[in-house]
Each structure stands twice: as structure tokens, then as C-alpha cells.
Amino acid sequence: MARAISYSSCSHRIHRRNIPHFQANHNHHSCVVMPYLVRENLFIGNIGDAAEILQNGSSEITHILSILSSVSISFFTEWRSSLSIPSKEIKKVYVGRPDGGSGSEDDSGDGSKSSLSPEKLLYSLENAGKDLKLVRMAVPIRDMESEDLLDYLDVCLDFIDRSRKEGSVLVHCFAGVSRSAAIITAYLMKTEQLSSEDALESLRQSCESVCPNDGFLEQLKMFEEMGFKVDHTSTIYKRFRLKVLGDCYNRGEKIDSSKFGADPGLPVEVSSGMEVSPNGRGTPAYRCKKCRRVVALQENVVDHIPGEGENSFEWHKRRSGSRFNKSDESECSSIFVEPLRWMTAVEEGALEGKLSCAHCEARLGYFNWSGIQCSCGSWITPAFQLHKSRVDISSV
Numbered sequence: 001m002a003r004a005i006s007y008s009s010c011s012h013r014i015h016r017r018n019i020p021h022f023q024a025n026h027n028h029h030s031c032v033v034m035p036y037l038v039r040e041n042l043f044i045g046n047i048g049d050a051a052e053i054l055q056n057g058s059s060e061i062t063h064i065l066s067i068l069s070s071v072s073i074s075f076f077t078e079w080r081s082s083l084s085i086p087s088k089e090i091k092k093v094y095v096g097r098p099d100g101g102s103g104s105e106d107d108s109g110d111g112s113k114s115s116l117s118p119e120k121l122l123y124s125l126e127n128a129g130k131d132l133k134l135v136r137m138a139v140p141i142r143d144m145e146s147e148d149l150l151d152y153l154d155v156c157l158d159f160i161d162r163s164r165k166e167g168s169v170l171v172h173c174f175a176g177v178s179r180s181a182a183i184i185t186a187y188l189m190k191t192e193q194l195s196s197e198d199a200l201e202s203l204r205q206s207c208e209s210v211c212p213n214d215g216f217l218e219q220l221k222m223f224e225e226m227g228f229k230v231d232h233t234s235t236i237y238k239r240f241r242l243k244v245l246g247d248c249y250n251r252g253e254k255i256d257s258s259k260f261g262a263d264p265g266l267p268v269e270v271s272s273g274m275e276v277s278p279n280g281r282g283t284p285a286y287r288c289k290k291c292r293r294v295v296a297l298q299e300n301v302v303d304h305i306p307g308e309g310e311n312s313f314e315w316h317k318r319r320s321g322s323r324f325n326k327s328d329e330s331e332c333s334s335i336f337v338e339p340l341r342w343m344t345a346v347e348e349g350a351l352e353g354k355l356s357c358a359h360c361e362a363r364l365g366y367f368n369w370s371g372i373q374c375s376c377g378s379w380i381t382p383a384f385q386l387h388k389s390r391v392d393i394s395s396v
């Protein structure tokens with residue numbers, strides 16, 4: 001079989017890559033293999049493009065961002081057994097855990113505030129390829145609509161940004177169509193302040209085959225509405241986190257309290273041994289009416305728009321389309337919160353059940369993974385509901 005020659009020997013890189021036929025066949029031809037140029041020092045490609053550069057080096061590409069189902073370099077050998085690519089690990093970074101002190105730029109934060117499980121691998125960083133000259137970051141993302149893209153955006157966009165300052169970066173997934181395109185679209189949105197549609201359209205000018213899956217498009221829309229950042233305190237993100245958790249439940253995965261919010265009723269130990277309230281004094285808190293135990297903080301509340309039939313994932317689409325008067329008549333009789341660690345009934349795996357106070361066992365509300373309709377008419381799915389008549393609001 002004829003070997004592909006290095007893309008760097010081709011002087012017609014950009015023009016030739018605009019011919020779809022060429023792209024479709026390039027793995028089977030002896031023709032030039034090379035990624036598409038998106039912006040200065042930024043390329044998009046598929047696994048074949050990455051393999052070529054990792055094996056033979058590149059005069060231009062210095063960094064590779066691999067978005068594959070596995071971060072392991074052996075993925076390339078599994079894909080094509082003739083490939084064996086040297087690599088040397090720099091570091092691995094897990095969700096909710098500091099990265100060992102090297103480089104303070106990685107702030108993955110409190111695992112409980114991310115949709116990803118604590119201890120899940122966020123990315124790996126290594127030197128790879130010929131003479132270990134390339135820097136490769138790999139993130140584990142599958143091309144599925146239910147896949148969490150948002151929680152990887154910060155680390156991916158930072159990597160692209162730094163790589164472009166030091167050299168040129170290839171962002172690739174398997175086909176170069178969905179995952180890599182979604183990441184680059186987010187990058188263009190953030191750096192050029194573009195809507196998700198405009199950013200994707202701009203990317204299509206460079207590579208017309210790009211097509212992020214619908215779940216990724218929804219998340220890019222959320223990224224736009226959060227102001228081109230992943231804001232863990234926003235209602236948009238909280239709804240997304242609930243949706244991800246609901247998907248886990250529906251797939252039959254075990255739901256454990258590590259994915260729940262901290263119990264605001266428990267004091268936290270600080271290093272001095274003093275007991276303090278965990279989450280900022282003076283913030284509004286909901287207490288059990290009977291025993292006064294704190295059961296939720298304002299930050300645990302996931303807002304909804306009164307009177308609108310809604311779906312957590314499509315919430316943003318309907319925000320401006322209410323036909324209801326949002327004032328008095330649609331006053332909600334419940335608040336909906338993220339699942340919290342005192343809700344032990346939720347961990348038992350039932351589809352629905354009562355939520356009882358962790359201290360006095362008074363009934364406070366109900367949960368249902370399939371959703372609950374608020375008195376205002378809105379459907380919240382999944383729902384962790386506290387009746388306003390059973391709780392008082394006050395400051396912590």
C-alpha cells in the first residue's frame with residue numbers, strides 16, 4: 001500500500017482541502033493527508049490526520065487536541081494496527097481534584113458542582129509522536145447527543161488558546177465532523193463573540209462537512225446564553241446538570257450522593273476546628289418549618305418559568321414565549337432544587353418518593369425522575385420538590 005506523504009510537502013493545502021471528494025478518499029489514496037485550516041495556527045481534522053502527524057511529524061503542527069472515546073494513545077493502534085506512536089505522560093487531571101500542583105490554570109472546581117462524576121478523568125497531557133516533539137491533550141468524549149460537552153469546554157478552549165501562541169494546533173476527533181467541530185465552534189464563539197450559528201457557519205467556510213450532533217448544538221446554545229463561559233451558578237447550567245443526572249438514571253446507572261449537592265444543614269469542619277455554615281452566611285435558606293433544620297440554600301434552587309410547559313433541555317427556547325401572565329395567578333406552591341445529600345430516599349433507586357426532613361422526618365416534598373408539574377403548570381424533569389408550605393425562608 002502506498003504511503004501517504006507528509007502534508008507539509010503540499011503547497012496547495014487550503015484549496016485542495018476544500019474539495020469534499022478529496023477528503024472522503026484520502027485514507028485510501030497515496031495523496032496528501034492534511035487537516036483543514038480554520039484560523040491562523042488552528043486546524044480541524046480526523047483521526048487519519050492526527051495519526052499522520054503523530055507518526056511522521058509536521059513542520060507546522062506542534063500541538064494536538066484529541067477528542068476520542070479513549071484518551072489512550074493506544075487508541076491509534078487499535079484503529080490501525082500498523083501504528084505505534086511513542087508517548088510520555090506529562091499529567092492526568094481528574095474532575096474535582098487539583099492537578100498535583102503543576103500549573104494553577106486548571107480549576108475544575110468542586111466535583112459536586114459539575115455534571116461529571118468526581119474522579120472522572122478530565123484530560124491527559126503528554127508528549128507524543130516522533131521524538132516526542134508534539135504536545136497532545138486528550139479528552140474522553142463520545143459522539144453521543146447525551147454526552148456532556150460543556151464540562152470539557154474550559155480545558156479544551158484554554159489548550160487551544162495556549163497552543164496557538166506557541167505554535168499550531170490540530171483539533172481532531174474520529175471523523176472530524178461532530179466532536180472536534182463542536183469544540184472549535186465553541187472556541188470561535190468565545191474568541192470572536194459569535195452566536196453558535198454564526199460560529200458554525202464560519203467553521204463551514206473552512207470545512208464544509210462539519211456537523212456537531214444535536215446534543216452538542218444544544219449545549220453550544222447554552223454556552224452562548226451563559227455569556228461564552230460555563231457558569232456553574234446559572235440556572236441554565238443547573239438545569240443541564242439535572243438533565244445529565246436524569247439521563248444517567250434513565251440508563252440504569254447507579255445514582256449516588258457524590259453527584260448530589262452538599263447538605264446545607266450540616267456544618268463543615270474547617271482546619272481550625274471551628275464549625276461554620278458551609279455556603280456563605282447571609283444567603284437565603286429554606287428551613288424545615290417543624291424543626292428549623294436548613295434543607296436548601298437559594299443557590300440549590302433550580303428556577304423555572306411559571307406557567308410554561310417545559311423540558312429541562314429545551315428550557316432556554318421557551319423563555320421568551322410565555323403566553324401566561326407571570327404574576328399573581330401563577331404563583332408556585334413549590335420550589336424545585338438540585339438533589340442534595342440529605343435526600344437519602346433518592347439514592348435507593350426508586351423512580352419517585354417522598355422527601356422527608358433529615359432531622360425530624362417531617363414530609364417536605366416529593367421527588368420524581370419522570371418529572372412533577374408545579375402548581376403554575378410547568379413540568380420540571382427530573383423534579384426534587386419542596387412544598388413552600390413546609391419550609392420557611394430566612395437567612396443562614
Ligand SMILES: [Zn+2]
Pocket residue numbers: 304305306307331332333374375376377378
Ligand atoms: Zn411553578
Ligand SMILES: [Zn+2]
Pocket residue numbers: 288289290291292293357358359360361362
Ligand atoms: Zn424537620
